[in-house]
Amino acid sequence: MSLVTHIRIWSVIISLQLMSLTTAAPNTYYLPSDANYLASLQTPDQRIGHQIGEFHARHDQVVAYMHYLAEQSERTHLIDMGKTWEKRSQVLLAISSPENIAKLKQQIANNDEFNNDAKAPLVVWLGFSIHGNEASGTNASLLTAYHLTALQEQAHEQVLQDTIIFIEPSLNPDGYGRFSTFVNSQRSLNLAADPMDREHQEPWPNGRTNHYRFDLNRDWLLAQQKESQNRLKWYQHFQPNVFGDFHEMGTNSTYFFQPGVPERQNPLTPEENFNITDDIAQFHAKALDKIGSLYYSKEDFDDFYYGKGSTYPDIQGNVGILFEQASSRGHLQESVNGPLSFPFAIRNQFTTSLSTVAGAHANKDKIKDYRQKFFAEASNEASNDRNRGIVISAGGDTGRMAALIENLLFHKIKVYRLKDELALNGKTYKSGILIPFQQRQYRLIKAMFETRTLFEDNTFYDVSTWNFGHAFNMDYDYVERRKWKDRLLGDEIKNSTYAPGKVAAKSKLAYIIDWAQFTTPKAAVKLLESGIQLRTAKSPFSLKTSEGVKSFAPGSLIIPLGIQSRAADEIYPELQAVAVDLGLNIDAINSGYAVSGIDLGSPDIKPITLPRVLMLAGTGVSAYDSGELWHFADNHLDLSITQANLTQFANHSSFVDLSRYSHIVMPHGRYNVLNEKIVARLSNWVEQGGVLIGMKSANKWLSDQKLLSLEVSLTTSSMDNPDSLQYSDMSEDNAQKVIGGSIFDTKVDLSHPLTFGIGKSNLSVFKNHRYIIKPSDNPYLNIIRYTEEPLVSGYVSSGNLDNIANSVQLAAERKGRGSVIAISDNPVFRAYWYGSSRLFVNALFLGTVFERSNR
Ligand SMILES: [Zn+2]
Structure with a gap:
């Protein structure tokens, strides 16, 4: 061992020791000691006012630093991709040679296609901390941006000539904002490394998710969230050859980089993708070896679902790479590997950011060839x-x-x-x-x-x-x-805006809107909020309209004019505005006397009212599921709902005036904190007309409390011969119990009001849990059932599948003037289940429209 190496190792050990004792790290801890930087360019700590890792840099500080670099250096250009839900900026900093940057600016200004042919520079995109509470990435992005912008070396200049590097410092600014504010506010001068300290125990909802509590690292393909939509526009524009996706994992782990488990790569991804990832991995390994950091690869993490940042690129001729750093989740935390400091985590992420650039650059020809080949082969496959x-x-x-x-x-x-x-x-x-x-x-x-x-x-x-x-x-x-x-x-089709709808004609009697339209419930909210009375039809009928005789399906939304407190002439322009805005074609009715079916004054035509919804949320309730329901009501219904904290509801329920609410929604969660008294109050509230809606595990609680008469249990599934199982089978055995998320077929009773608007007797639903509702002896309560052979797509063990077959997907029963509705799955899963979202909508609007069954 040479003296130099010796000193280096000692300095590593000393700095590691320092990390566990001090609260911050100077730049010398992160940046290569032999690097020659442009002196006029300020380092991130100089701009921010604290050392990197001393605190979590606030998102606005990170953005400001990227702007600073863009203003100071011809090597950079800043793109403002858009705003998050909470109006934070999503920025992307391009770093390349001044010539490439000048071209890039010109091209963006002219709105030209981005040139990514074989002769164009390689594009590397480094995306940090899509899970906002995996904060080492965002803090490392400051150092990465500084280093790549300020470094004055010939070899580096060559890299910049050959490569355009995009730095997206935070893929989830709102989640990062939530986490950094929390963790900074808990920080002691004398760091508390005890995992029990509040600093390491984030409150609900944690910073992993975005504003609506969505995991943005599942939304790349689904594109239901603003953050993904803003980013995709630029991602698709630049089509980066390599995408680095920087995360954190458990505190007791080390460092992970892809390639992951070979068998868990999606078979649609070419094998060459794995090999290139492996080539680049050599660079991470070498760089981490140099600073003495432990790591692993190939044993963990799948590359299957194309909705993740490390996988979405893989199906488009590019290479996505996942990085996972052990999380200090705070500034310093005890771990099996000794005290794990935030600066240590940041340094690893900084190190692999640079090794990604180096590895991609060294393999640039191979990576570019790979993309050409990917699309040539794809074109061949399409032809065949x-x-x-x-x-x-x-x-x-x-x-x-x-x-x-x-x-x-x-x-x-x-x-x-x-x-x-x-x-x-x-x-x-x-x-x-x-x-x-x-x-x-x-x-x-x-x-x-x-x-x-x-x-x-x-x-x-x-x-x-x-x-x-x-x-x-x-x-x-x-x-x-x-x-x-x-x-x-x-x-x-170049854009997704739909043609404006219209009201067919002015009527003195009534208007009708098709309930099956996705935007009709939003129209209902708008009309009800402006004091217009609405009715729903429980049976089909046909009537004379301004455009001749038309048939109307059950669920049709009726606006009878004679019963309104406002004049028909006043209602017409409001309806017209709704029609235009929501793309709805509204029929004008001339006579209430049916051509066939029920008349407009029929007892089968029922009033519907504006849902006043309380949804339980907070600790004990799934942040994802409740967030998805909130997002749906807020965005697709324009309906304001109350999200009550479960613990508060449990502890102070006697102060809660339940009569304020028409609906109580219980998403997936643990409800055993609700005592007998609350159960009695809920039961009484239902009798008085309340609609209680359960999903997933909440249905089990409803059933156990006898609020729901159907039985709910967990699927039982294990490997075929339990007697022959040995310890090495355990992990597979456990995996088989899990229903990670698959698509199932159901049979719908289309005559039941809670299914109005679905229109097809088979509805696909998404199931990612093991709760099963057993069919009731009363057939009228089993409104939707999984079919005999329900698996449409995805993995589920045969044992679980047997349990799911013929079980109930939607059950509902009237109790007094109210009802209890059990939806087996979350019908608005990740916001892209537009089909089954109808089940939630109907529970809100038609929850007491159906009759009690006396069977
Ligand atoms: Zn993550």
Whole structure:
């Protein structure tokens, strides 16, 4: 061992020791000692006012530093990608040679296509801390940006000439803001490393998620959140060859970088992707060896679901790489590897940020070739595919179709209107969209619309499927070559805005809106809030309208004018505005006397009222599930709901005036903190007309408290011969119990008011839990049931599948003037389950429209 190495190792040991004793680290701890930096450029700590790692840099400070670099250096350009829900800036700093940056600026100003052909610079995008409470990444981004901008070395100049590096310092600014504020506010002068200290115990909701408590590292493909939408626009523009996705994991671990478990890579991803990741991994290994940090690879983390930052690039000819640093979750925390300091975590992330750039640069030709090959092969596959494309229909629901189109366009998928009728598999597609396979994103399209039930590795702690046709409850079919005609292809769809709707004519009697339209419930909220009375029809009927006789489905939303406190002339412009805004075509009725079915004054026409919703949230309730329901009500219904803290509700329930609420929603959660007294109050509130809605585990609580008469249990599943199991089987045995998330088929009783608007007797639902509702002996309570062979797509063990088959997906019973509704799954999973969202909507609007069953 040379003297130099010796000194280096000692300095590593000394600085590690220092880390556990001091609160901060000077730049010399992070930055290479032999680096030559531009003296005029200030380091992040100079701008921020504390050493890196001493506190968590606030998001606004991080953004300000990126702006500072952009103002100071010709090597940089700052792109403001947009604003988060909480109006924080999502910034992206480009770093490259002054010539490349000048070109880039010009190209952005001219709105030109980005050139990423073989001769163009390699593009590397480093994305930090998409989980906001995995904060070492965002803090490392400051050092990374400084280093790459300030470094004055010939070799580095070559790298900058060959590469454009994008730094996205925070992929989840709102979550990071929540976490950094919390953790800074708990920091002691004498750091508390005890894991029991408040600093290491984040309150609900933690900083992992965004404003609506969504995991943004699941939303890349679903694109339901502002942060993803803003980012995708630029991601698709630059198509980075390499994407680094910087995370944190458990405090007692070390450092992980991909490649991950080979068998857990999505089979649609070419093997070469794994090999390139492995080539780049050599650079991480060497860099971490140099600073004495431990690490591992290949044993953990899957690359299956394309909705993650490390996987989304893989299906588009690029390479996504996952990094996971052991989390100090605070400034200093005890771990099995000794005190783990925030600066130590930051230094590892900084180190692998640089090794990603170095590794990508060293393999740049291979990486560029790989992308060319990826798309050449994809084009070949598309030519050889027995199908020419996919036809999709929303059955005339413009809102849902617009949402799907918006998603496809985010991914730069080309979509066309269906121009001619197409008969396939017993269905006739009259209107809808066509997605031709012969296009750049062929493989991504396949990934979005495939169904898969066989897997090389059955370990799924997260979703194993995400089919968009099922999620949006749309009819879709592959169009075989022999069925394909070019005349089917209408205009290319360039944006997702739908045509404004209209009120057919002025009426003196009534207007009717189709309940099956995705935007109708939003219209209902708007009208009810402005004091307009609404009715729903429990049976079908046909009436004379201004445009002749029309049939109306059960659930049709009726606005009778004679019963309103306001004049018909006043209501008309309001309706017109709603029609235009929400793309709804509203019928004007001339006579209440039915051509067939019920008349407009029928007892089967029931009032509906504005839901006054209390949803339990906070500690004990799933942040994800409650967040998804909140997001849905807030965005898709424009309905203000009350989110009450479960513990507060449990401890002070006698102060809560339940009569203020028409609905109480209990998302997935642990409700054993609610005592007998509260159960009695809830029961009484239901008798008085309240609608109590349970989902997932909440249904078990409802059943145990006898608020729901149906039995709820957990699936039982284990490997075939328990007697033959040995210790080494345990991890697979455990994995088989999990229902990570799969798509199941259900049979819908379309005559029940709680299913109005679904329109199809089979509804796909998403299940990611083990709670099963046993069918009631009373058939009228089992409104939706899983079919006999319900698995549509995804992994589920055969034992779990047997349990799910024929169980109940939606049960509801009247109690007094109110009702209890059990929805087995979360119907608005990750906000892209537009189809089953109808179950939540109907529970809110039609929760007491159905009759009691005396069977
Ligand atoms: Zn993470």
